[in-house]
Amino acid sequence: MNSKTTARPKSNTFNLFKEARPFYNEDHEMFRVSLRKFLEKEVVPYFEQWEEDHLVPSEFYNKMGEQGFLCPQVDPAYGGLGLDFGFNLLLSEELTRIGGGTGGANLHSSIVVPYLERYGTEAQKQKYLPKCVSGEIITAVAMTEPGAGSDLSSMSATAVRDGDHYIINGAKTFITNGINANLIFLAVKTDPKAVPAHKGISMILVEGDTPGFTRGRNLKKMGGHSQDTAELFFEDVRVPVSNLLGEEGKGFYYLMDKLQQERLMCANGALGVSQEMLKSTINYVKERHAFGKPVSSFQNTQFEIAEMATELTMAQTFLDDLCVRHMNGENIVTEVSMAKYFVTDMARRMSSRCLQLFGGYGYMEEYEIARRYREVAVMPIYAGSNEIMKNIIARNIGL
Structure with missing residues (x-):
């Protein structure tokens, strides 16, 4: 008998929920760790109450500003950190993990304030940007x-x-x-x-x-x-x-100019909530038993999750490429329109499929999937409806 130890084959488990993306480095990951700890302390314990109150308290913005989490892209001359777009994406991801109701900080930082950075006069920037960074000013x-x-x-x-x-x-x-x-x-x-x-x-x-x-x-x-x-x-x-x-007379053009980033952020948020829904569903079907065995062992469950995992992986691959190109200053309006409509539609479909796999418990408010189901319904509507996205795509491919 051969006494040599046989090397075990490497695990073939696919990493579906990887956080690393091609535009993240160690600085981004340090930012993520700090932000996640902050949100776990300052948001998670209070979020359900905020949902009942229908309002995130304005003090939350002050606390975020104090920690340097608002408007990370703003030039240090105006009190910001001068960081790249990847930090805005991280902000979106971490807020999305908690719930759609926290999106106001992301809109303030990554969608509204950039108008002021790009088109504001020096006097306007000096007056408003430092307070946008600190959270004293909240924008819409x-x-x-x-x-x-x-x-x-x-x-x-x-x-x-x-x-x-x-x-x-x-x-x-x-x-x-x-x-x-x-x-x-x-x-x-x-x-x-x-x-x-x-x-x-x-x-x-x-x-x-x-x-x-x-x-x-x-x-x-x-x-x-x-x-x-x-x-x-x-x-x-x-x-x-x-x-x-x-x-x-240039307002329409300013709005159109910044919609590429807004729609990219919208698609990225839809990707994040899709990941959270699928993650919680996989955990649930492994734990839930029916007919004497885990629900995850049923072929229908496996097929449903396999299909969703495939869509999710393809969506992230597409979005990762678009984020890199956007950060490089490319005009990718057509592709971003594709991403916005596809990923948000995917999230809406996934919310229904995941809720179904939870069975009756998915309809109960104590399970997060019920809230996610409601939250994603608006994603194909805001930031330009998905019908408008298809019009843009059709026009830009010569129809």
């Missing part, structure tokens, strides 16, 4: 109106020039951070007669305590309960012309 971007969603050119909110001021009138709805925000990036018509109509749109900064500006309801939603979403009203609101962001 207000585009959607009761009668104007995807068709931005049909918005009716106006800003009329009156000497050194604009007088703003109009209403906005479905505004994320609408209750907490104290700096609104407002899209308005400065030239209602412009042809084509989108050339009359401008962006104006409105501070939260400006007379004539009021907040309506904190809208009750199907999911993402702790994320404040509000109606905003502007009645003869006077703001100085110096609050104009960039040039008059």
